[in-house]
Amino acid sequence: MIRWGTCLAAMLVLASAANAQTAVERGSYLVNTVLTCGNCHSPKGPPAAIAGKDFSGGLSWDEPPFKVTATNITPDKETGIGSWSDAGIKKLIRTGVRPDEVQIAAIMPTGFYEIMTDRDLNAVVAYLRTLKPVKNKVPDPVYKMAASRQVFPGAEKPMPQAAMGDKVKRGFYLATIAHCMECHTPMEKGVRDFKTKLGTGGFDFPGPWGVSTSRTLTSHKTTGIGGWTDAEIKRAITQGVSKDGGKLKPPMGYEYYAKMTAADLDAVVAWLRTVPAKE
Ligand code: HEC
Numbered sequence: 414m415i416r417w418g419t420c421l422a423a424m425l426v427l428a429s430a431a432n433a434q435t436a437v438e439r440g441s442y443l444v445n446t447v448l449t450c451g452n453c454h455s456p457k458g459p460p461a462a463i464a465g466k467d468f469s470g471g472l473s474w475d476e477p478p479f480k481v482t483a484t485n486i487t488p489d490k491e492t493g494i495g496s497w498s499d500a501g502i503k504k505l506i507r508t509g510v511r512p513d514e515v516q517i518a519a520i521m522p523t524g525f526y527e528i529m530t531d532r533d534l535n536a537v538v539a540y541l542r543t544l545k546p547v548k549n550k551v552p553d554p555v556y557k558m559a560a561s562r563q564v565f566p567g568a569e570k571p572m573p574q575a576a577m578g579d580k581v582k583r584g585f586y587l588a589t590i591a592h593c594m595e596c597h598t599p600m601e602k603g604v605r606d607f608k609t610k611l612g613t614g615g616f617d618f619p620g621p622w623g624v625s626t627s628r629t630l631t632s633h634k635t636t637g638i639g640g641w642t643d644a645e646i647k648r649a650i651t652q653g654v655s656k657d658g659g660k661l662k663p664p665m666g667y668e669y670y671a672k673m674t675a676a677d678l679d680a681v682v683a684w685l686r687t688v689p690a691k692e
């Protein structure tokens with residue numbers, strides 16, 4: 414009885430702590446850690462972001478299907494999203510469809526955001542509204558082919574809030590919105606092979622850092638992270654240091670993931686341990 418009472422009291426404390434976090438605080442946490450929005454939307458020539466210009470437009474991609482720049486997502490009315498409705502921003506994040514019904518380039522991992530809970534999505538929008546408006550017009554997108562979009566398996570609909578109490582399910586949720594498996598799964602005929610090659614890496618990322626190639630995240634004992642300790646996995650995610658001590662290159666947003674809570678990081682690792690071993 415006493416145990417149950419203590420447990421209940423602890424749960425109540427946890428529940429009130431979660432409630433005490435305002436929507437803007439929750440949104441700030443998500444955007445600046447797990448979601449890594451600024452990793453694309455803030456201007457940066459490595460190493461550091463340009464002070465005062467956060468979220469005002471960032472990286473560019475020139476690929477066969479499109480030439481696009483991560484847009485200005487500050488509340489500036491003319492060059493940012495200040496005149497968008499909340500519903501318009503939410504629809505863009507979950508589906509990649511702009512208010513003018515244009516499907517944006519799949520560089521933005523919206524196929525990983527359909528799983529976002531309503532609470533988290535509202536929190537993200539509430540936070541974006543508090544950003545300092547920055548005037549900066551990014552070049553208009555050029556689309557050379559019809560847009561394609563792939564939804565991550567299991568992320569087709571918002572996660573029920575109740576599932577968040579389960580560590581592995583929460584880890585799946587967080588790793589999904591962190592789009593880990595987008596970068597860590599190879600392409601097969603133009604689509605990511607989540608079915609048979611989930612987490613096997615081998616995807617190339619050219620950039621100012623040269624070329625980095627994503628590595629295997631499966632639980633395979635030798636080619637994956639099956640033989641790593643939790644601490645080694647967390648160090649790689651948050652500090653960009655591999656098991657052998659080698660420094661890992663961008664574009665993985667280590668410095669964003671570094672600010673995740675210990676509990677959230679634990680949940681991500683718990684889910685990674687369930688990714689089936691593959692060569
Ligand atoms: C991997 C890079 C990347 C990440 C991560 C990313 N975005 Fe984007 N985002 C883009 C690109 C590129 C575009 C422009 C695509 C286009 O023009 O077709 C875009 C477009 C947008 C737009 C449409 C703006 C407009 O004016 O059309 C919004 C809003 C947006 N992103 C918000 C976010 C938010 C919020 C996050 C974090 C949850 C986020 N993005 C994460 C790359 C990214």
Ligand code: HEC
Nearest residue numbers: 591592593596625626627628649650655656661662664665
């Ligand atoms: C934007 C692409 C991208 C995203 C998103 C991303 N990664 Fe990575 N990750 C990489 C690349 C590329 C490397 C290899 C870097 C290098 O070799 O220098 C890497 C390396 C790693 C490593 C080190 C593996 C080794 O063998 O050293 C781990 C662990 C890892 N990522 C886990 C994750 C997890 C967990 C997430 C989500 C929370 C994630 N990554 C999100 C691109 C990404």
